[in-house]
Amino acid sequence: MGMLCLRSKILVVIVVLFAKLAACDDYDFTHNSFRGANLSLSGAAEALPNGLLMLTDMEKRQKGSAFHPTPLRLKNSSGGKVVSFTTTFVAGMVGKYPGVGGQGLSFVLSPSKDFPHALPSQYLGLFNMTNRGDPSNHLVAVELDRIRNPEFDDIDNNHVGIDVNDLKSVSVATASYFSDRVAGFENVSLLGGEGVQVWVEYDGAQARLNVTVSPLGLPKPRIPLLSSTVNLPEILLDETYVGFAAATGYMPARHYVLGWSLKVGGQARALDLSLLPSLPRTEPRGRPKFLTTGLPAIGAAVALLAVSAMVFLVRRRKKYADLIEDWEADYGAQRLPYKELFLATRGFRDTELLGAGGFGRVYKGILPTSKAVVAVKRISQESYQGLREFIAEVVSVGRLRHRNIVHLLGYCRRKGELLLVYEFMPHGSLDKLLFDQPSSMLVWGHRFRIIRGIAAAVFYLHEEWEQLIVHRDIKAGNVLLDAELNGRLGDFGLARLYGHGAHPMTTHVVGTLGYIAPELVRTSRVGRSTDVFAFGVFLLEVACGRRPIEPRAESERLTLVEWVLGCWQSGSILEAVDPNLGDDYVAGEAKLVLKLGLLCSNRVPALRPTMRQVTQFLDGDAPLPVVPPSSLSGGAVALWEGHGFDEIVLSNAGSSSERPFSRSSSVEEWVLSGGR
Numbered sequence: 001m002g003m004l005c006l007r008s009k010i011l012v013v014i015v016v017l018f019a020k021l022a023a024c025d026d027y028d029f030t031h032n033s034f035r036g037a038n039l040s041l042s043g044a045a046e047a048l049p050n051g052l053l054m055l056t057d058m059e060k061r062q063k064g065s066a067f068h069p070t071p072l073r074l075k076n077s078s079g080g081k082v083v084s085f086t087t088t089f090v091a092g093m094v095g096k097y098p099g100v101g102g103q104g105l106s107f108v109l110s111p112s113k114d115f116p117h118a119l120p121s122q123y124l125g126l127f128n129m130t131n132r133g134d135p136s137n138h139l140v141a142v143e144l145d146r147i148r149n150p151e152f153d154d155i156d157n158n159h160v161g162i163d164v165n166d167l168k169s170v171s172v173a174t175a176s177y178f179s180d181r182v183a184g185f186e187n188v189s190l191l192g193g194e195g196v197q198v199w200v201e202y203d204g205a206q207a208r209l210n211v212t213v214s215p216l217g218l219p220k221p222r223i224p225l226l227s228s229t230v231n232l233p234e235i236l237l238d239e240t241y242v243g244f245a246a247a248t249g250y251m252p253a254r255h256y257v258l259g260w261s262l263k264v265g266g267q268a269r270a271l272d273l274s275l276l277p278s279l280p281r282t283e284p285r286g287r288p289k290f291l292t293t294g295l296p297a298i299g300a301a302v303a304l305l306a307v308s309a310m311v312f313l314v315r316r317r318k319k320y321a322d323l324i325e326d327w328e329a330d331y332g333a334q335r336l337p338y339k340e341l342f343l344a345t346r347g348f349r350d351t352e353l354l355g356a357g358g359f360g361r362v363y364k365g366i367l368p369t370s371k372a373v374v375a376v377k378r379i380s381q382e383s384y385q386g387l388r389e390f391i392a393e394v395v396s397v398g399r400l401r402h403r404n405i406v407h408l409l410g411y412c413r414r415k416g417e418l419l420l421v422y423e424f425m426p427h428g429s430l431d432k433l434l435f436d437q438p439s440s441m442l443v444w445g446h447r448f449r450i451i452r453g454i455a456a457a458v459f460y461l462h463e464e465w466e467q468l469i470v471h472r473d474i475k476a477g478n479v480l481l482d483a484e485l486n487g488r489l490g491d492f493g494l495a496r497l498y499g500h501g502a503h504p505m506t507t508h509v510v511g512t513l514g515y516i517a518p519e520l521v522r523t524s525r526v527g528r529s530t531d532v533f534a535f536g537v538f539l540l541e542v543a544c545g546r547r548p549i550e551p552r553a554e555s556e557r558l559t560l561v562e563w564v565l566g567c568w569q570s571g572s573i574l575e576a577v578d579p580n581l582g583d584d585y586v587a588g589e590a591k592l593v594l595k596l597g598l599l600c601s602n603r604v605p606a607l608r609p610t611m612r613q614v615t616q617f618l619d620g621d622a623p624l625p626v627v628p629p630s631s632l633s634g635g636a637v638a639l640w641e642g643h644g645f646d647e648i649v650l651s652n653a654g655s656s657s658e659r660p661f662s663r664s665s666s667v668e669e670w671v672l673s674g675g676r
């Protein structure tokens with residue numbers, strides 16, 4: 001008896017030790033598919049063979065949850081530092097009828113891995129009538145809620161909320177994401193379409209919880225949707241499980257998680273979107289019934305073998321399948337096989353990711369045949385519209401040769417995807433160096449050389465190449481730096497591809513807000529002068545080290561153009577120069593760049609110089625015309641006072657009693673006389 005007791009004690013000690021060890025696992029995991037994932041499932045939850053994690057099936061009033069098997073520790077054992085963690089997941093919902101059904105899905109931190117007493121429907125499978133609001137729940141959830149419940153003060157039927165022990169959220173917002181294109185939030189439908197990606201970030205030192213959502217496929221928005229003070233160690237128990245829960249009400253739907261990664265004390269690894277299982281359409285799920293109908297075991301095994309061999313072959317084929325159509329026959333030389341790009345980027349591995357731009361992700365690769373180092377841009381391209389013109393343009397750009405233009409080596413097309421292959425630029429894009437590392441190596445000399453280089457490139461496109469090419473999206477983010485820190489213009493024509501309007505994420509205006517010439521808002525007619533406008537904004541950006549629009553800045557500094565103009569009008573234009581440069585710049589050159597930037601971003605297209613004139617000014621071959629800053633007053637550049645386009649167009653109407661250029665006509669005279 002005593003022996004038995006001792007034994008069981010040892011057993012307990014071992015079990016406790018084991019549990020402690022397990023609890024201390026370093027908590028860094030990534031599921032690009034849930035096939036074979038080790039999760040604690042309950043309710044209707046199931047990891048499907050295709051890799052989807054399904055939380056509810058197509059049943060009414062159902063609930064399901066799935067948790068990582070080991071708990072996360074919020075504080076280490078000596079009561080020291082509170083941990084930080086980040087996580088990202090992709091969630092989706094498929095209703096019986098498109099766009100209808102489902103209650104919601106939550107990311108959950110909880111002391112238990114299942115909720116046997118919880119209710120479905122509006123209780124989201126997390127609470128019941130008696131325990132909701134009770135601090136002893138020790139539960140925090142990020143809800144993606146599809147139903148408006150006045151009972152819980154829900155704001156609408158498509159919201160994201162942070163819930164602390166209750167279904168009344170402590171912080172809530174309509175599901176939306178910050179978009180640099182509109183410099184504001186755009187709505188996104190939760191759990192509809194292809195799914196949404198969610199990022200939850202917790203900073204232990206600041207006790208701050210951030211939640212960001214975006215439509216699947218877009219890079220993570222810069223500004224979170226929710227940012228709230230939530231002191232997790234006070235709310236949760238020290239050991240807390242992390243996972244998901246979902247519930248249905250009277251409208252059945254399947255809730256899915258497509259992928260999930262989490263890391264304690266660092267940045268969760270990015271999900272590889274190309275590996276994620278895709279959401280099924282609204283059809284019911286087909287179970288392979290023949291396996292259960294009692295075929296002889298051998299027959300079944302043979303059939304299975306044959307099927308898996310076929311599946312393997314088909315998959316393999318599909319894995320590398322290119323999409324080639326007749327009209328592309330002429331572009332043979334520029335077509336690269338997908339397999340080659342797949343191998344070059346080591347299967348588009350996260351470790352090869354160079355960055356995610358507005359249009360897609362960029363990977364570094366080494367082409368297997370030529371050993372050339374390249375950057376491969378992956379663009380998801382759902383619409384066919386405009387694609388043909390775009391590829392024609394891509395191919396024509398592929399023939400451009402200019403030392404300040406990023407060479408396009410080729411392209412490849414797959415279903416729903418376009419891949420562009422560029423020469424690799426070791427220093428990445430200029431905006432990163434300008435804005436993310438302020439004390440960087442970009443001294444004035446580099447900046448001036450980059451400006452002159454890009455001016456030469458745009459001039460080449462506008463006047464020297466066999467046909468006019470309008471870039472449409474000149475900005476620091478599209479200028480890349482080669483090994484010698486020369487500026488090279490990249491990303492041709494992408495704005496045009498998206499400008500055709502079939503992409504739901506874009507406005508009808510081509511380009512990037514802040515660089516869009518005001519007349520474009522009304523006419524959407526691009527031309528040389530709209531490029532010149534964007535080039536002007538680019539000049540100011542490089543000289544001032546600031547973004548063209550800083551949405552959170554005080555209103556007087558809202559637009560870079562206005563701010564620089566203000567400095568000039570108050571007699572000290574050099575105050576606008578990037579403070580990171582200190583006194584280390586050539587005053588004459590800086591003045592030239594700033595004034596030229598203002599001239600180019602003139603509100604009136606006809607008053608902007610041509611790129612030929614711009615290069616002459618920058619090369620010192622022609623003096624900058626003497627333009628009193630007052631002649632540029634107000635309306636010249638008073639754009640973007642609000643974030644809506646209507647306001648943009650009308651913004652100068654109320655802000656200045658004078659019509660632009662009414663007082664001085666010197667700019668007009670100068671331009672009309674050909675710039676002399």
Ligand SMILES: *[C@@H]1O[C@H](CO)[C@@H](O)[C@H](O)[C@H]1NC(C)=O
Pocket residue numbers: 022038039069070
């Ligand atoms: C799942 O993880 C738990 C905790 O780490 C472990 O005890 C269990 O053996 C794992 N199960 C499988 C099938 O790997």
Ligand SMILES: *[C@@H]1O[C@H](CO)[C@@H](O)[C@H](O)[C@H]1NC(C)=O
Pocket residue numbers: 076077078079080081
């Ligand atoms: C707990 O955290 C503190 C502060 O970060 C650290 O000094 C200590 O070594 C940690 N203890 C354990 C057991 O990890």
Ligand SMILES: *[C@@H]1O[C@H](CO)[C@@H](O)[C@H](O)[C@H]1NC(C)=O
Pocket residue numbers: 117118128129130131
């Ligand atoms: C609500 O859930 C709690 C457990 O969290 C349970 O003790 C209680 O009995 C449940 N109440 C009802 C009405 O089901």
Ligand SMILES: *[C@@H]1O[C@H](CO)[C@@H](O)[C@H](O)[C@H]1NC(C)=O
Pocket residue numbers: 156174187
């Ligand atoms: C976004 O959604 C909210 C709430 O449903 C709605 O009030 C608002 O008008 C929507 N905004 C746009 C631009 O559709």
Ligand SMILES: *[C@@H]1O[C@H](CO)[C@@H](O)[C@H](O)[C@H]1NC(C)=O
Pocket residue numbers: 201202203208209210223224227
């Ligand atoms: C949360 O968002 C705020 C505001 O954008 C930001 O300052 C902060 O660094 C973010 N914290 C985390 C942990 O991402």
